[in-house]
Amino acid sequence: xxxxxxxxWLLRIRRSKLSTLMxxxxxxxxxxxxxxxxLLAYRTFSDVTFSExxxxxxxxxxxxxxxxxxxMTNVSGTAYSIAANKNVIEGLETTPASKYQMISRRREITExxxxxxxxxxxxxxxxxxxxxFSGVPQSSTDLVFPVSSIRNESWYPKLKQADSLWVPLEGSxxxxxxxxxxxxxxxxxxxxxxxxxxxxRLSADDILKQFKDIPAVLDGQIHLVDTxxxxxxxxxxxxxxxxxxxxxxxxxxxxxxxxxxxxxxLKKDGQSYLVLFSRPSTISWRLVQVIxxxxxxxxxxxxxxxxxxxxxxCLLLSALLAYFFIRNMIRPVxxxxxxxxxxxxxxxxxxxxxxxxxxxxQMSYGFNHMVNRLQELVxxxxxxxxxxxEAQAGLLEAQIKPHFLYNTLDMIHWKAMDYDAQDISYxxxxxxxxxxxxLSGGRMLIRLRDELEHARCYVSIQxxxxxxxxxxxxxxxxxxxxxxxxxxxxIQPLIENSIIHGSREPGSGPLQIHLEVRExxxxxxxxxxxxxxxxxxxxxxxxxxxxxxxxxxxxxxMSRIQLYCGEPxxxxxxxxxxxxxxxxxxxxxIETEEQLERLLRDQL
Numbered sequence: 001x002x003x004x005x006x007x008x009w010l011l012r013i014r015r016s017k018l019s020t021l022m023x024x025x026x027x028x029x030x031x032x033x034x035x036x037x038x039l040l041a042y043r044t045f046s047d048v049t050f051s052e053x054x055x056x057x058x059x060x061x062x063x064x065x066x067x068x069x070x071x072m073t074n075v076s077g078t079a080y081s082i083a084a085n086k087n088v089i090e091g092l093e094t095t096p097a098s099k100y101q102m103i104s105r106r107r108e109i110t111e112x113x114x115x116x117x118x119x120x121x122x123x124x125x126x127x128x129x130x131x132x133f134s135g136v137p138q139s140s141t142d143l144v145f146p147v148s149s150i151r152n153e154s155w156y157p158k159l160k161q162a163d164s165l166w167v168p169l170e171g172s173x174x175x176x177x178x179x180x181x182x183x184x185x186x187x188x189x190x191x192x193x194x195x196x197x198x199x200x201r202l203s204a205d206d207i208l209k210q211f212k213d214i215p216a217v218l219d220g221q222i223h224l225v226d227t228x229x230x231x232x233x234x235x236x237x238x239x240x241x242x243x244x245x246x247x248x249x250x251x252x253x254x255x256x257x258x259x260x261x262x263x264x265x266l267k268k269d270g271q272s273y274l275v276l277f278s279r280p281s282t283i284s285w286r287l288v289q290v291i292x293x294x295x296x297x298x299x300x301x302x303x304x305x306x307x308x309x310x311x312x313x314c315l316l317l318s319a320l321l322a323y324f325f326i327r328n329m330i331r332p333v334x335x336x337x338x339x340x341x342x343x344x345x346x347x348x349x350x351x352x353x354x355x356x357x358x359x360x361x362q363m364s365y366g367f368n369h370m371v372n373r374l375q376e377l378v379x380x381x382x383x384x385x386x387x388x389x390e391a392q393a394g395l396l397e398a399q400i401k402p403h404f405l406y407n408t409l410d411m412i413h414w415k416a417m418d419y420d421a422q423d424i425s426y427x428x429x430x431x432x433x434x435x436x437x438x439l440s441g442g443r444m445l446i447r448l449r450d451e452l453e454h455a456r457c458y459v460s461i462q463x464x465x466x467x468x469x470x471x472x473x474x475x476x477x478x479x480x481x482x483x484x485x486x487x488x489x490x491i492q493p494l495i496e497n498s499i500i501h502g503s504r505e506p507g508s509g510p511l512q513i514h515l516e517v518r519e520x521x522x523x524x525x526x527x528x529x530x531x532x533x534x535x536x537x538x539x540x541x542x543x544x545x546x547x548x549x550x551x552x553x554x555x556x557x558m559s560r561i562q563l564y565c566g567e568p569x570x571x572x573x574x575x576x577x578x579x580x581x582x583x584x585x586x587x588x589x590i591e592t593e594e595q596l597e598r599l600l601r602d603q604l
Contacts, residue, residue: 029321033314054263057289058276062261065278065287072285078120079164079185079198088112092130092196093189102136106144113143124203128187130196147197159184159197168231181207181233207233220273220291221245225252246273246290255288266290332360336367348375427464430457444564445596448517448529449482455491455515462499469510470499477518484529485590487560490571491515493553494533494583502537502581512536519589528569531585539575546573561587564600 082088091109096102113126120126129147138145150156155167164185187196207224223245224233231252234245246268255264255277263276272293280286332352339350350371352364433453452474459472472495476482498513514534521527546558558571565588572584590596 029314029318033318036310054274054276057274057291058261058263058278061276061278061287061289065281065285072281074120075123075183075200075202076164078116078123078126079183079200082113082116082126082198083185083187085112088128089187089189089195092128092132092187095132099136102133106133106136106142110141110143122202123200125199125201127199127201128196129199130187132196150197150199155184159186166226168233220289220295223247223252223288223290224285225288226285247275247288252288265293332364336363339367343371343374348378427461430460433457444487444560444600445485445590446488447482448484448486451486451488451491452482452515454489455495458492458495459513466499468499468503471510471512473512473514475514475516477516481517481519481529483591485596486529486531486587487564490557490561490585491531491533493557494585496553497583498533498535498537498581502535502539527589529587529589531587533583533585534576534580536576536578536580539579539581540573544573546571557585561585 088109091105096105109128113128117123117126126143128144129150130144131147133144134146153167155165158165158167164183167182167184181202183200183202185198185200186194187198189195222233222235223231224235225231231245231249246266255262255275261277261279263274266273266275274291274293275288276291277288278286336352339352342350348371350367352367456472459470463470463472495513499511503511512535516530516532516534518530519527520530554571554573561570569586569588572586574582576582588599590599
């Protein structure tokens with residue numbers, strides 16, 4: 001059995017990579033080094049008197065209390081500066097005239113709080129609680145909340161009796177509740193009435209960060225208490241008995257309420273502890289440190305020259321091994337991550353150079369080969385898509401034979417004029433215009449003015465052909481939009497649907513079709529072109545939806561808009577409240593030929 005296990009381990013070692021062997025060697029060496037140091041420390045360290053240790057530790061604890069909690073005064077200063085901010089007070093004191101103004105004002109106050117949060121290191125969150133904005137929904141980025149969210153807190157009744165107070169947050173300190181301590185303060189209006197509450201939160205990390213330059217202060221188990229013996233923070237629970245606080249609430253109250261400093265030897269559950277309690281800080285907080293005596297003696301022992309020499313030598317060897325490991329292993333990985341991010345952004349210039357180890361050389365070759373293949377596939381797809389579109393346009397023109405069709409229609413027009421058939425001549429002329437604009441020399445996007453002319457020609461033909469009265473009107477807010485580029489033949493199918501499916505009953509008046517075109521500009525987003533077609537016909541069937549579209553014209557319009565303009569744009573149909581159908585097309589704003597070419601290139 002033992003031979004089999006030994007053979008298994010030897011086989012694993014033979015199959016291991018160089019990086020695995022190096023990492024295992026460094027870890028094993030460090031473990032042996034640390035074990036040797038601990039063993040030697042037990043034999044060579046000399047005992048130090050208990051009183052000297054306690055006095056030194058107490059002095060260090062007092063200095064840490066003084067230095068560590070000075071930052072808390074900045075929290076109070078931040079609270080007073082926000083409470084005195086004119087924009088905050090005015091924003092909470094006056095009632096907004098509309099919901100939009102509520103949202104805007106709450107956003108302005110949130111920006112002030114976010115700015116204060118950035119300027120105050122050590123503060124985890126700054127919030128305001130007011131019922132002024134209860135009429136609008138809450139956003140995930142807002143820092144202004146309703147008062148009802150804190151009204152059930154245990155400390156809320158105390159807040160009614162004081163202008164400000166520090167409170168420990170119940171249940172804090174867990175993985176899902178990182179906040180530990182909060183500073184609550186009234187916000188008073190110009191008339192001296194409370195208009196809200198300012199809530200500044202601090203996390204355990206924010207407080208412990210103040211002591212990071214004095215590591216000895218965080219040894220053992222640390223209790224942060226006020227002068228009434230209330231426990232605000234417990235650090236290093238695992239160092240206590242069974243993961244609990246070594247000191248009980250009664251003990252803390254008896255030894256801290258007088259405000260004196262000192263230390264005491266405490267025996268509990270068969271173990272001996274040194275308990276040190278510092279002088280209160282400027283905010284009446286103090287540190288109580290509990291250190292097992294056996295750990296305390298281990299930490300303050302002094303090593304002789306042999307231990308120091310061996311330790312320095314081992315550390316030097318570990319540093320050299322770590323240096324070569326990082327250089328040969330970590331740097332290529334970081335370089336690979338950078339190049340992969342470039343590839344994610346669509347930059348096919350990403351490449352990896354060869355490394356000293358075989359594994360990274362193979363990985364670099366594979367990555368470069370993958371980039372080349374991706375570039376070839378993308379280019380091939382673009383060429384295939386472009387060829388497909390050109391073939392479709394060419395097929396359409398080849399089927400219709402534009403020049404032959406134009407000449408034939410022109411001949412019919414003049415024949416009709418010979419027979420004085422003005423209506424036939426007019427319809428032939430309009431049909432010729434429609435076909436000329438619809439073909440457009442194979443171009444997929446044309447100027448809006450040409451598309452409008454195409455729609456007018458179609459309406460004119462239908463007015464002559466059909467027995468129903470059709471009234472067609474146009475409304476364009478800005479004449480400049482007439483020169484914008486849009487996909488061709490997207491308005492005529494919608495007009496055709498209005499005429500075919502929206503025809504009115506006899507005697508109910510003419511079918512009215514109104515076209516509106518405008519450019520929509522919204523702050524913070526790209527402008528877009530909106531084309532709206534309104535009719536007073538019968539409307540859509542009950543239960544109709546865009547997913548159930550079966551008409552070739554409507555489906556073709558939607559498909560071509562998605563194909564040439566992208567997902568954010570499209571066609572939307574709905575019944576009008578008064579009667580009829582409203583069809584709305586949204587398109588990107590394309591003003592120049594350069595913008596048009598860039599759009600088509602990106603969509604390939």
